[in-house]
Every structure is written in structure tokens, then in C-alpha cells.
Amino acid sequence: MNGQEIYQAISSNINIIIKGQEQAIRMLLAAFISGGHVLLEDVPGTGKTTLAKALAKSIDAEYHRVQFTPDLLPTDILGVSIFDQRDHDFHFHKGPVFTNILLADEINRASPRTQSALLEAMGESQVSVDGVLHPLDELFFVIATQNPIEFHGTYPLPEAQMDRFAMRFELGYVDQAQEVAILSEQNKFHPIETLRPCVNLKDVLTIKKLTSDIRISNELKDYIVNLIRATRDNQDVQNGASPRASLALMKAAQVLALFDGMEFVTPDHIQEIAIPVIAHRLMLNSQAKFSGRTAKIIVEEVLKEIPVPT
Numbered sequence: 514m515n516g517q518e519i520y521q522a523i524s525s526n527i528n529i530i531i532k533g534q535e536q537a538i539r540m541l542l543a544a545f546i547s548g549g550h551v552l553l554e555d556v557p558g559t560g561k562t563t564l565a566k567a568l569a570k571s572i573d574a575e576y577h578r579v580q581f582t583p584d585l586l587p588t589d590i591l592g593v594s595i596f597d598q599r600d601h602d603f604h605f606h607k608g609p610v611f612t613n614i615l616l617a618d619e620i621n622r623a624s625p626r627t628q629s630a631l632l633e634a635m636g637e638s639q640v641s642v643d644g645v646l647h648p649l650d651e652l653f654f655v656i657a658t659q660n661p662i663e664f665h666g667t668y669p670l671p672e673a674q675m676d677r678f679a680m681r682f683e684l685g686y687v688d689q690a691q692e693v694a695i696l697s698e699q700n701k702f703h704p705i706e707t708l709r710p711c712v713n714l715k716d717v718l719t720i721k722k723l724t725s726d727i728r729i730s731n732e733l734k735d736y737i738v739n740l741i742r743a744t745r746d747n748q749d750v751q752n753g754a755s756p757r758a759s760l761a762l763m764k765a766a767q768v769l770a771l772f773d774g775m776e777f778v779t780p781d782h783i784q785e786i787a788i789p790v791i792a793h794r795l796m797l798n799s800q801a802k803f804s805g806r807t808a809k810i811i812v813e814e815v816l817k818e819i820p821v822p823t
Contacts, residue, residue: 549679573710574613587630749801
């Protein structure tokens, strides 16, 4: 299978379980293939956990879920060294972070200390424990969730952590017909129980390598940088998007072009994911917040202001 066929196979397989979320699935796979991580910010019951499970099952990947709570410790995620009295030595017992797909459920309910345990893993695909580096799997992908409307007992994610998420987006509610279909399909059992892999990890590595062959012109690279730099110069933004945002936007756009069966990136690919890639990285000043401005609005304005290469 070529890259487009692999994408369509995975997307169609997930669509069996997740109804009416084609665009969300497209963005999730774009982040996954580009080597980024995803923050799903939505109300409970919209299918965030099911989406993560469906992706793992579709590619026959190892999957771990961690429920983040206030008493969760970094060692509960990374692992711990335990002293063995038989050989009088410490042995490292790996935590759930050593997997292909990690679902960090309600990540903002854990303390900042525990949240920061994921920083190195997400940024460098490795874990440092007791001065020893432990590399993670080549296919390491974090899907974190948080409830945007319930703040009691939560800790806001630090800016450094937000910057390590390639994208943030929401699923939202499906329409009435799709919700009725969900009820019918789950009348006796959940369809995810019968979901089977449609590709393997080798196929995923193949599509990741193919992405680097997608051409992106110097004009479009300038366009990406101009978009990012415009957020830093905006009077309503205290801290704009970082160079990591530029890289994430370029790589995700290359993946979208591959999904569409194209050999090069177009401005449409960049504009399609600009908001999910950039908005969550912006820190607005207090006056902008008070006046009702949002990061999404600012990115939308930047997209209109910056000239599109022709």
C-alpha cells in the first residue's frame, strides 16, 4: 500500500467506531504520523478514550491508559527502580509510558510535578530515571484529554507542556442521526470489541518515512514562519508561538498532502491545521482575556492578514 492507501485504511477502520468525526480523525492521524502529540479538550462522553483505543487497535499497537489524579506520582508513569535482595542491585521496572500509544486521561487533574514527568518523554522520546536514559519506542504517541468546563481540583497545564502538543482540538457532539446510529450499534455490545487491525506498525513506519519526501517550497516555509511570527507581534498576545510550532505546522501539512495523494504541500494544507497547531500555544494578556478575545480568534485574524503565496 502507498501512503494514501494506508491512511484511508486506518481512517476507515476508526470510522467504524467513531461516527461523524472524519475531520478529527484526519487531524489525529496527521499529528501521529508527523511525530507529534495531541491534546483533546472536550466535555465527557464525546468519545475521546474510544478514539485512542480505536487508533491503537487499527494499527495493532501497544496501548496504555493512565487515569491522572491528584495523588498520581511521576513514578506511576515513568517507572521505578526496585532493589533486588538476591543480586543486591536495583532493577528498573518500566511504567506505562513505555508503549506505542499512551492515553493520559484528564491530564490536568494531576499535579504539575506529575505532569512534567511527560515533558522529556514527549519532547525527546526518552525517559531519564536515576541518571539512566531509557529510549521509548519509535512509534510513541501521547493522546491527552482534559475537560475544558470543570476546573475544580485541576491544575492548568504549563506552557512548556502545551508547546509539546502538536495539536489541540475537540471532537464535539455528533448530529442526531449519527447519535441514533451509535445507540443502535451499542445495543448489545461495544463495536470496538470486534475491531481488528487494518495495518501493522511497519506500515505506519513506512508512511512516516514517505512524509519526508513531500515537497514544501521555500515560499510556503516563509508563509509558515510569517504566520508564527505574527502571533508574537500581536498586541493581545503575551507569549506567541515558538519555533516548535513552525516545525509542527510544516510536518503536519506534509502529512496532509500525503493523505491527499499529493507530492507537495499547498497553502490549503497549512491553513487547514493552523488553528489546532498554533492556538493552544498562545498566552493572551489580561486585557485581551477581559475583552473576550481568544487564541482561536487571533489565529483566524492572522490567517486573513498574512498574504498567501501564489
